[in-house]
Amino acid sequence: MDSEDSALRIDRVHLTPVLVADPPLLNTQGVHQPFTPRLVVEVVTRGGVTGLGETYGDTRYLDLARPLADALPGHPVTHVNELFVLAARVCDPHRSGGVDARADAGGLRGAQSADKLRLSVVSAVETACLDALGRTLGLPVHALLGGRVRDEVEYSAYLFHKWAGHPGQAPDAWGEALDPAGVVEQARRFERLHGFRSFKLKGGVLPPDQEVAGVRALAKEFPGRPLRLDPNGAWTVRTSLGVARELAEVLEYLEDPATGVAAMAEVAAATELPLATNMCVTSLDEVPEAFARGAVRIVLCDHHYWGGLHRTRELAALCGAYGIGLSMHSNTHLGISLAAMTQVAATLPALRHACDTHYPWLTEDVLTTTPVFRDGRLAVSDAPGLGVELDRDRLADLHRRWLRDDGRYRDRDDAAAMRAADPDWRPTRW
Incomplete structure (x- = not known):
């Protein structure tokens, strides 16, 4: 393995769940809670470059992201196609109790499945890998996608x-x-x-x-x-x-x-x-x-x-x-x-x-x-990678909010937020 190939391999992955302030926006499933969970993914290469990704931060996603993060060191950031195979092997959606056939109140995205949960986690890792690769090569992510x-x-x-x-x-x-x-x-x-x-x-x-x-x-x-x-x-x-x-x-x-x-x-x-x-x-x-x-x-x-x-x-x-x-x-x-x-x-x-x-x-x-x-x-940014930089103080503040939370907001539930205001509320089918 030459030094250039080694520099593009993943050294470690940081997962930082956060809670972000959210307005009281209404939808058919209820109302947005005061805080919504998101997950920030950092892929750090052996060359010392950090790439960023982001996805849903609910517990069922975080439970899948952890074993994937543990399996990633040594994986080349260039081999994003292999992420799907790796995730299918190490991520078990049933561990988090996250698979069902109802509408997802957090994203209103239709019926869920094991594959959908995994793909949402893979999306953040793939984005972080492309960001790291772009930063290493001095190219924007759009150039890595064909321009x-x-x-x-x-x-x-x-x-x-x-x-x-x-x-x-x-x-x-x-x-x-x-x-x-x-x-x-x-x-x-x-x-x-x-x-x-x-x-x-x-x-x-x-x-x-x-x-x-x-x-x-x-x-x-x-x-x-x-x-x-x-x-x-x-x-x-x-x-x-x-x-x-x-x-x-x-x-x-x-x-x-x-x-x-x-x-x-x-x-x-x-x-x-x-x-x-x-x-x-x-x-x-x-x-x-x-x-x-x-x-x-x-x-x-x-x-x-x-x-x-x-x-x-x-x-x-x-x-x-x-x-x-x-x-x-x-x-x-x-x-x-x-x-x-x-x-x-x-x-x-x-x-x-x-x-x-x-x-x-x-x-x-x-x-x-x-x-x-x-x-x-x-x-459209032409800066290397995604063209954005992480503010670690702000990230730490939002993570501390997540740590202090008693579990009330770690899983987004628009229906629960609505029933807190109106215990008799039920979704209406017009």
Whole structure:
């Protein structure tokens, strides 16, 4: 083994779970808790270079990440394809009790499986390996993926119905948004602060006619702008079709109005409005049925779901082969994930829709600098790796919060947070 090869081998892996402040954003599963768990992954090479990755921080992900981290020393950062084999061998999802068939309240990502849990962990390690490799070679991650096809990546403002503040806490800077006027004011603020040109409203919270009114108010305030509505599968086929008729001339696409491929296919067959998903197609084994039945016309990629940045590019190629459009999903992520999203988005020629991002909602991060949106876009960094640097003091602060937590927030549970405010609350299927 020559010295160069040795320098690119992993020496150690650091896993740092953190709790990050989160606003009271509403969705069909409940409300965001005051803090959300994330996991920061650091891959340190024998050459002394550290690469960064990030994924979900819930206990079931952390329990899988630990044995994978233990197995990684000696593994070359260039051999990211082997991560999937290694994870399948050492990660046992049943240890954490994390496999079930219900919707994941933390990400609303559809049915879970052992493979999906592993892929979410692998995604952070793969990103960290690519970051370390890029830093070592002096190349941006997009160059390791084949090079960028755009200089900027457009993002969409992510609008939520929300409370003014968490119960027992003072109102936040965004205030309440529980009607069309509140949603429009939220959108105005996003445009003023970040220049966003398109808007996505998280639905499935209020009665559908009220959410239709919210979208119409946005269309009046921002004529001609791309608008999306995502109720996370909260509607019946009948309701979905009714909303599709009401908003056919207004929406860019309707995302996951109903749950499951069969229901989505039924809706799709009866409307010309494009349907998008990040729930019924989140892994390769869900692709054949959904595409064959015409259930969706747009898939929202997410490197956290699919197993990393290379797998995201594979999904993009698969969608292109079937004539399926491509957008990008977001979860409550930190700046490390935002950098990774931007790097891979820059390499996808068929990405013709603005990407989702929760990032502007956050007031805390673990980076030394805050990414700046200009006209709703992020410039694609050409700096080595992901182009971001870790602020170790901020990371330590958020980790100390996780250490002090009594287990209340280490597993995100939007339904539990809602029931804390209203013990009789139950998810509604409209």
